[in-house]
Amino acid sequence: MTPWLQQLWAVTAMNLRNLPARLGTSLVAVVGIGGVVAVLVSLLSMGEGFRAALELSGRDDVALVLRGGSSDELSSAFDREAVSVIRSAPGIARDERGPVASPEFYTIVDLPMRSTGTSANVPFRGVTDRAFGVREGFRLVAGRKFEPGKDEVIIGRGAYAQFGNVDLGREVVWGSHTWRVVGVFEANGGLAESEVWTDLTVLQGVYRRGNTVQVVRLQLESPSALSDVERHLDADPRVNVTVQSEREFLADQSRILVTLINYVGTTIAVLMGIGAVFAALNTMYSAVSTRTREIATLRALGFGATPVVVSVLLEAMVLGLLGGVVGGALVYFGLNGYQASTLNWASFSQVTFAFTVTPRLLMTGLAYSLILGLVGGLLPGIRAARLPVTAGLREL
Template structure:
């Protein structure tokens, strides 16, 4: 019973330490490292722990195989975890970067995405006349009715895919000041002309300037390529009225993009639309809208990363436990000799933990560095609805720090029980072991 309660208490302590550790910011971690260094330098127990740790690390060359199991296992966990999280972060950043506080998007009431919305001609006119809408030098409202349809295209790598064809008004360019033409020219209203995002141009075949591509049973000529650095890079753009005529959408739009006179005008604009009896619409700033669009898939990717990382982490923990128990057993007589010379259990526990954590840190650094070198900025695509969205992996310092925290957490679990066993080792029994 006493042994059961001891191990139960150890499990509770481990869970508490892990919860605190995973919530600890980097500044708190630096403070923790400083306290550990101070303890090892200023106290007798700390100096003993440092001495035993140095001896343990000095024997790693003779235990290279078992030590490599810990390092490689943890490097794999960190690599997979950070890569998946970087995918989610890159996708989220791609969608959100298209949002601004001085532009608003208007959808039909109850719609959560453009493809679920329909706005008629009278709706577009009423939105354009609402207070808070910016106007150009001639007094024309800066609004763009936009229509999104799926277009079947061919991948350069082979196979079919869906791209997003967006029909826009002339003012769409003004509403997106970060969007720049990098080749060719803009399309002309009324003609079957396309400009394509650089991501779509890179991934899909037949989208070079001057090419003719068949979309919606009509031939379209590619006249330009644009770069925006966000989800629009994955799209094909054309005149809204032309797209609506070919895809039989009448004079409708799915969304209306609005340039606000000032960011502070958003509240008045939204209130005016909510109070207009002719309209039943949803209004959000484009920053809010794209944040909502990206969050659901990013959340799924993060959840998958945590689940996969946990499963792989369990394997790494068992590997670390096995290796460290074997290391403690192999050093039993050495540890017993130290205990007989007056070394207490605390320094022995600390030394085994420090050794395991050092191996875990090395594995974490290798895994994080590998992912950063291989995947940071790597271009990929995923489905958003039924269309391909191109994005880049974003291996940020925050994600690498998350990976290192996981590595050290695995090292803590893998070293705790072998460390306690080493501290509780009977001196007389250990000295008799071969």
């Protein structure tokens, strides 16, 4: 070990051994930095959970066909003839019943939030039994499926947890029509779990839309078949469509809100980080001032200024790291998997999601805590290095 490293190790070990003597000021820095990390990671985990509910639930081998120029399902519409043209495109998977295509009617209804009682927009989708096959992981977790031709609905697991008036067997009124809740379903934690489903023809009749649907979902033979479907439909003058993979469509839907959440989370973390840096500065200045004699003695014995500066920085980073671990642990054990809902700005309806604290977010929090500790220890470290040896020795 080189003399420089020996000096650094000796000074750093002395600093860390003295931490219990400064427990109060050290805890202020740890709690301050831990609070910043907790806020940062919790906000980012909200964005990660929302993104997972949308983008990560999409599939590359499922295509969504909307009317040309439409960016969402509400602004799209197809009649029966257009649906037939779409179903005839090459590249669509087939079974004994023909092309695996799911025409779907999409609208918005109101439900009260269980937590507050305030009204929220909830997607209401009319589907055929084809919809069950093009949603990955679809299965009933309670009750049964709705019967075709009846005023019955099934509700996604996320919507069931977040909204009121949807208990099994209960009747719910939307407009002038009454529906009975007969089942609860899940779909790999995806967007469908935020929705209410019923029979397509029943919902079309209630809204007096004839044979109109908003979107057609297609099970593709393979992800590469998307281009075949798109080329065929673009060349057909009978339809004007936009074709996207389900994953791409849902990624577009989530982008605005996820970007906003990340921006807000980062901004708040930076502002709170300034306060945490001052707490760390106070702690480290206090540490330097209480060790004036030790630092002066070490300098008189031949210890260089650089090991003194680096040792103070390392001490501050240790405090920052402790704060990062505490903040990350609080968020992970307190929020990871917590079910919530927020407004999807693309569709203006509520989307249920779970806070998702990933290893990447925890590492981001730890990196930020180290940066805060480093910044908080920089000026005290420079002060310690510039401390006049004679002034320090006078205190002996």
